[in-house]
Amino acid sequence: MAERQKIVAGNWKMNKTFQEAQDLLFDIADQLDERGKGDVNVIVCPPALYAELATDLAAENDFAVGVQNINDHESGAYTGEISAPMLASMGVEYAIIGHSERREYYKEADEFLARKVRVALEHDIVPIFCCGEVLEQRDAGKQNEVVKEQLEKALFNLEKEDFGKLVIAYEPVWAIGTGRTATPEQAQEMHAYIRKLISEKYDEEVAESTSILYGGSCKPSNAKGLFSQKDIDGGLIGGASLKADDFVELIHSF
Ligand code: PEP
Numbered sequence: 001m002a003e004r005q006k007i008v009a010g011n012w013k014m015n016k017t018f019q020e021a022q023d024l025l026f027d028i029a030d031q032l033d034e035r036g037k038g039d040v041n042v043i044v045c046p047p048a049l050y051a052e053l054a055t056d057l058a059a060e061n062d063f064a065v066g067v068q069n070i071n072d073h074e075s076g077a078y079t080g081e082i083s084a085p086m087l088a089s090m091g092v093e094y095a096i097i098g099h100s101e102r103r104e105y106y107k108e109a110d111e112f113l114a115r116k117v118r119v120a121l122e123h124d125i126v127p128i129f130c131c132g133e134v135l136e137q138r139d140a141g142k143q144n145e146v147v148k149e150q151l152e153k154a155l156f157n158l159e160k161e162d163f164g165k166l167v168i169a170y171e172p173v174w175a176i177g178t179g180r181t182a183t184p185e186q187a188q189e190m191h192a193y194i195r196k197l198i199s200e201k202y203d204e205e206v207a208e209s210t211s212i213l214y215g216g217s218c219k220p221s222n223a224k225g226l227f228s229q230k231d232i233d234g235g236l237i238g239g240a241s242l243k244a245d246d247f248v249e250l251i252h253s254f
Helices: 018-035 048-060 084-089 100-105 110-122 135-139 143-154 184-201 204-209 220-227 244-251
Strands: 006-011 040-045 064-067 094-097 126-131 167-170 211-214 234-237
Touching: 006 094, 006 167, 006 211, 006 244, 018 040, 018 048, 018 244, 040 094, 048 064, 084 110, 094 110, 110 126, 110 143, 126 143, 135 143, 143 184, 167 184, 184 204, 184 211, 184 220, 220 234, 220 244, 234 244
Parallel strands: 006 040, 006 234, 040 064, 064 094, 094 126, 126 167, 167 211, 211 234
Antiparallel strands: none
16 A cells, blocks of 8 residues: 655646746756755656656656546557556656546546546556536535545545555645635545545545645645645645746645
């Protein structure tokens, strides 16, 4: 079973040209060299096109590389897609699965995401599984119900040993890219609830060793309040991961 870790993961989404990506990666590497990263596991998730660039740099610097999506098949006639074995062969160690943008724009449902999770694990790629409610669900007080269903359908079919390898990211959809962050208390409440669900499904040891990240407009000005919560192990960062200064500052926000 993986150890519970402090994690800061950057989701670049569909941003940066090759030159810009190179500059940002070098900037992050330089700043990590200068400031260190303590006991934080730093993960950079650029567009998959730049995986080789990132894994080459990651090998010399102390960060890991993830991607933002993965196909649910190992190989074959799936034009335009990228598989887990391909990514693993490039040194990619993590894959974001079930991000709300993929759920919304590409209609990815939990049963489908369950297959992506399995194929990633089969190739030693750690899924960073995203869950979270939309605004109407929060306003209707249904957030726990929604997150429970996402976890049950996509993850709770895994054996305990496999579940123990995952990272979970709670990302309330109303807080992603909106500048509106969940309060530390709202986030802590959901993280504690997720841990309770894991404990009920598996056991206390698995629940306590699972890293659960918060995502949604997390930035240097609000990260300390979030990361100091008992059940928040770090962040999945969108906008603020596109600036090296902000991203590295977040690494120093525990
Ligand atoms: C994300 O997309 O995973 C995210 C958390 O974005 P942002 O930080 O920009 O809200």
